[in-house]
Amino acid sequence: MSAQPLSGAALRSRTVSNRLAADVLDAAVAAGVGPDLFAQRTGISARDLTDVDGRIDGVRHARFVEFMCSLSPSIEWLVERRCALFPHFPALGNLCFNARTLRDAIDAFMRFRPIVGEFDFLFFRETADWVQIEYVAEFMPQHCLQALANFQVLATLIRAYDMTGTTLFHVSLTGRAPRNARLLADYFGAPIQFEASANCMRFAASLLDRPFSHYNAPLAPHLLQQAQQKLQQSQRGYRFSASVEQLITALVTDPDNDMPGTASLLARVCERLETSRWTLHRRLRIEGLNFGDLEARVKLDQACRLLGETQRSLSEISEMLGFSSQSAFTRFFRSRHQMAPQAFRQHQQQWNAVSSCESARA
Template sequence: MQKTDTRTVAHHIARQCALALEADGHGPDDFFRHTGITPAQLQDPGGRIDAQRHRRMVAYAQQLPAHRGMLDIAPEHWFANFPAVAQVCFNRPTLRSALQQMLHLRGLIGEFDFMLMRENDSQVEIEYISEFCTLGGAMQALANFKMLSLVARAYDDGTPTAFHVGFQGKAPWFAHAVAECFGASARFGQARNTLRFDARLLDAPCAHFNPLLAPHALEQAQAQLHKLRGAQLFSARVEQAIIDLLRQGSSELADSASLLPALCDGLATNSWTLRRQLQQEATTFRALELRAKSRESRRLLRETTLSVGEISDRLGFSSQSAFTRFFKTQFALPPARYRQDTAGA
């Protein structure tokens, strides 16, 4: 029996990436060798691309010239693979509700990254934080911002919303087309990936809202999300369990030597079985530990007043400098700067 595909978005991205690279003259063997993805996985409609192969694919794609193909895709095709999300987000009473549901239902599209929505006076800012892209994930941010802009413009009052976008990394050769796509400035080499727009229509009643269909569409989408998360891979359960242990706040528990036995106790398994199951999903305990600490470090910097040293201790690093090196390797900036940037937003 084929396992439930809990990462369908990675499969779609892999197919699109392979096709785009082939169109640009890169041989398919090169793609398969660098990513570890097989031709059979790409052809299988239910094929699963695990987190490790997705990470390798993103790292490989970052080394290649940026591709502008995503700007030319027709609007109706952006949500073709995710109809449940489209049925909800394009039929909400207000733009605020549409954006909130878009962020809430992102699990149906993929959860390899994060998006944060903030309001500041008359502006809305949405920040994209890449989980796998050491170079900032500008092209991944561009794709996510494109989808958000399509949702937001569905709630326009006749004048197309202008979006000011900022991206980490160097400007691609088609930077002018990015500005034209969003209808306002597009800046590169920024500290964060952000999309900003005027919030004056955020709570304006939507003229095409259908109150009879909306509850049923939302219920269906939430049921799909619940089913998807219920069928999570074992590695996803392990990662969440590590985060839960880290949130207990014990520095003695956070180092690898103590974390593994505590994790095995919580999952009612032993280390050999745990490592073997993770191996079947092409990952390791150490990889999940680092990913969990990466996620939790960002949360603590954003949501608490703990010092960098206290966060370092809580996450089991040998010293504050070791934690700073780890964080800079992951996100290309020190933790204090990350806290400053997110607080300033």
């Protein structure tokens, strides 16, 4: 599995918790890199890190990861620091460490990872004997620091659900071995394979569905609600679906644009956002939407506007909005507005006439 590199609008549209940047700054300072140089190279100032709920835009997040990767292998900060993620994000940690089974815990982690950031992907594969989690980065995939950080976090979570304490993790990373690779082997319990074709971590599947003895069922709904609220808070300043909907509207209403079908429309939106179809669908799913939902919403809004504000025929409107025929447009409109387009137009004309009379009397 691979992802297209990010740039331009796609980078600007992403956000990541500034807690990650604060960790990187601490590690850099401990390794002799001053905060002034860090700010100069990343664009992240000390003021940006004061709000514990703050977010870093995608461009600056990419810069601080590139900065840390450029210092490797002289700084192997992840190896020596261990995982500090869950203490920074208690809503995520509390939910993940109070699940019925490890399977539920991993599912919660993958579902609510956008609380932390929106720059990478985890893929879960299971056989009768083992579970494999693959990490895919959307930028700087040639470096393995990001994969290593995620695998350390997951190993911390998985070990909490292993009552025997014997879990070994077989890890393969795409990057070159750091100078202190032995510490990684000690941490995961097995030697690491470097310069691999993909970033993967495997462990025994027998752990997945064992009941967790410390699971607190009455508390679980409250922890889920907290995580949902935190996720909404992290996304409140930016909704990816809003940008997608704006682009669809611009394409649909462009008088010089031959209205394409759904596949071509999707391709044009991806081109404008500088992202892949796969990434676009994945990010919309996080917000509980899909491309078809947004396309239908835009076309319905524009249909209502054209029916109410213009005298264009139904045939013209259906063609403008990219429907294959007038009958297809009528079926679409009726299914969503519970009336035929012509009936809606008559209703709107009557309403406009009444409104005009009332305004004249006033």
